[in-house]
Amino acid sequence: MALPHLIQQLLLERKSTTGHSLSRRPMVSRSxxxxxxxxxxxxxxxIGRMLGDREDVPENxxxxxxxxxxxxxxxxxxxxxxxxxxxxxxxxxxxxxxFTNVI
Numbered sequence: 001m002a003l004p005h006l007i008q009q010l011l012l013e014r015k016s017t018t019g020h021s022l023s024r025r026p027m028v029s030r031s032x033x034x035x036x037x038x039x040x041x042x043x044x045x046x047i048g049r050m051l052g053d054r055e056d057v058p059e060n061x062x063x064x065x066x067x068x069x070x071x072x073x074x075x076x077x078x079x080x081x082x083x084x085x086x087x088x089x090x091x092x093x094x095x096x097x098x099f100t101n102v103i
Contacts, residue, residue, distance in 0.1 A: 035064060038099040045074035046084060047103075051092055061094045 037046040048064040057063045061077075072085040078094055079086075087093065 034067070034103050035062070035095075036101045036103050037064065037066075037095050038101065039071070039074050040099070042099075043071065043074075045069070045071040048093075048095075057094055060098070061096050062100060063092055064095045064100070065090060065092050 033050055035048055035050060036044045037048060039045045046066055047068040047070070048066045051063040051065055066084070066087060066089055069084045069087075069089065073083050076082045076084065076087070076093055077096055077099075
């Protein structure tokens with residue numbers, strides 16, 4: 001009985017984190033590279049680290065662990081109506097490569 005429940009829980013968990021670009025689960029970065037995350041207006045809105053290769057991330061984006069939020073009202077990419085105030089430090093988000101700079 002425990003195994004089907006575990007499988008169902010894992011499927012629900014995957015569904016809840018792949019439909020949008022943010023995840024509240026703390027992640028561990030495999031990268032020593034620090035990135036500036038820029039808004040579409042090219043303002044730096046957050047600082048983070050790349051999580052590494054992830055199958056669920058589009059080719060033109062990175063999965064980033066947010067280390068510092070500079071503009072809490074800046075919108076998250078791919079999460080309509082969500083801003084940085086909706087996530088916690090250490091959360092992972094998907095961010096377009098074109099709007100990241102290595103620092």
